[in-house]
Amino acid sequence: MQTDTAVKTIKKGIEHADKIQIKTWHPQLYSQIVYAYICAGEFSLANKYLQEVAKHKDSSRVLDNGQYHYLLGWLRLSEGHYEEAKTHLLRALDLSTEAGVDFSVAVISICLSQAYVALGQVDKASTHLANAQWIGRRIRSKYIRFGGLFIQSWIMINNDRKQLAMAYLTKALKLAAVEKYLVVPGWPHEIMPFLLEKALHEGIEVEYVKTLISAHGRFNSEMHNF
Secondary structure (H helix, E strand, O other): OHHHHHHHHHHHHHHHHHHOOOHHHHHHHHHHHHHHHHHOOOHHHHHHHHHHHHHHOOOOOHHHHHHHHHHHHHHHHHHOOHHHHHHHHHHHHHHHHHHOOHHHHHHHHHHHHHHHHHOOOHHHHHHHHHHHHHHHHHOOOHHHHHHHHHHHHHHHHHOOOHHHHHHHHHHHHHHHHHHOOOOOOOOOOOOHHHHHHHHHHHOOOHHHHHHHHHHOOOHHHHOOOO
16 A cells, blocks of 8 residues: 555656656656555566666766666566676665765675675675665665675574574664664665564564564565564
8 A cells, every 4th residue: 555655656756857847756756656566566567667667877977877787787676687786786886886875886796795695605695785884884874784794694594594694683673673774775685584583583573573574564474574
């Protein structure tokens, strides 16, 4: 329901942009629809609207192209196409670095680290995650800090370091509970239900985790014991 409401609002923005003939808004507006559908797990709709982003973006605008490759990489990651995801996310990283947008670089790095974990390249994943965390500290972004800690927990689980994994997860969820975050940077569809279930089993920020699960109702069917 929240996704439908958001998309309807964005489409009104697109209609207004058409009416006043400001087409430069279109890539950003269509991108917001893609964001919404990726977070909702509606990948076919995300692909549909990503085609609109591709159609309207200006190839000379570095940020528009960086955002396009980020969305495409994030979508392919969510679909399980890890090599393709890595290719697009690396391109997005180059473009965002060229544009000098630190926040975008950090979010892309968090997403890219997930692709490398899935590909079994944990050292590269850790390198990109460390870069994201360094940026997060420098620009004082709690959101980046949260995302980095969350994925770091996943990396530690993959390395069979449960105690450290739970320490990272605890830090991530304590921060998120205070800030009331409902979305993780580079939304990790594959690992989200698993980590939330772990948090419930370990008694980590239980009320916040239940709120997060409620906000994303599909988790109920993806989790085994909730």
